[in-house]
Amino acid sequence: MKVLMIDDNELDLLISRKLISKQVSQLEFTEFTSAAQALTYLEEQQENEFDIILLDLNMPEMNGWDFLEEYQKLSVHKSNVYILTSSLDTRDKLRSKEYEVVKGYFDKPLKNNYIAEIIDSHQIH
Template sequence: MRHGESRPAGGGAKSILLVDDDELNLQVVARRLFQDGYYVATASSGPAALETMNRQRFDLVLLDLEMPGMDGLETLKRIRALSSRRETPVIMLSAHNQNSAIRSCLVHGAADYLVKPLVMPLVRARIERHLAAPAARTDEPGTLETERDVRILIVDDDDLSCRLLASQLKSRGYAPSTVTSGKAALERIGRDDLDLVLLDIGMPDVTGNDILRSIRADARTKKLPVIMVTASNDVPTMLSCVDEGADGYVTKPVDIAYLHACILSSLEAKRRGPRLDLD
């Protein structure tokens, strides 16, 4: 095998190209993906990634954004310029969550964006989504759906948190509305034409997970983007939300720049094609 390859026993494994200039990150993440049954090739720079992709076709690319020389964004642009690789899903990896950087990646064809340090069960869940049915791509970089007038329903039993988050989103051009109970949320979701829901998990009457399951069970709303907002940051809670169909997960206190990035990513995924369920 060439340097930087890990191939599971048996054929038919999905192939992933992992690109990161940090050798330790490469080894750790590649080993975890290999243990999950993926064929993994690695590259430590943008030029090396492009050379590898010219030799071999991959089902998905995990691409670090911050690399010396040719950074991840420039590498992404060049991948999208390769006619034979234009539809390969690319998930960007970054230790930073500046919304301008995330927007640039999405505009130039990234399928998703994950913030380091990586939580591997969530990385696997995102990979599985994109490998299940990659979103259709056009020949040109996409144009992000504008945030302006995007209708967002904020669901949280803490009225002060609702009003603060609504004010922050309104200042960014969104059109937020709020409810402070699960029952009211279900009524609004069933009645109103919404673009996205921000959903608190811990509510006394109907939990956020209950509402999420209801949204995904209804044919009218099953593709509605839902981002969970919660004070809990434990991995089992994150995974339960992902397994039940959440499009994102943001912990309190909310970093508005990161939330904005998650909203942009969810809206772009909706624009590109149908929501990709794990089951």
């Protein structure tokens, strides 16, 4: 399984990678601390190679919402996006439902039950 993680906090990336790796074998991670850099990377790919994308919302320069708007415009196959955020704004969860690619909305930090939900929805082990 290939996972793209986008979060401006490197510690959050590390924690997420470690937790997911404990539950799922055969993983490949690609990480970006900038949504703009991740988008550029995806634009340059001939085909989207990721099974899932874990996306933070609150990032400088390009936030998660901006990323989602641009991501939807790409002609590549769309990955399932899971928002992982520290936002306490309940409107964010409602807003996430407006994006067809968003399959889940989770509060930080990543927890084992969130990973289990992602695994179950993708039948990954």
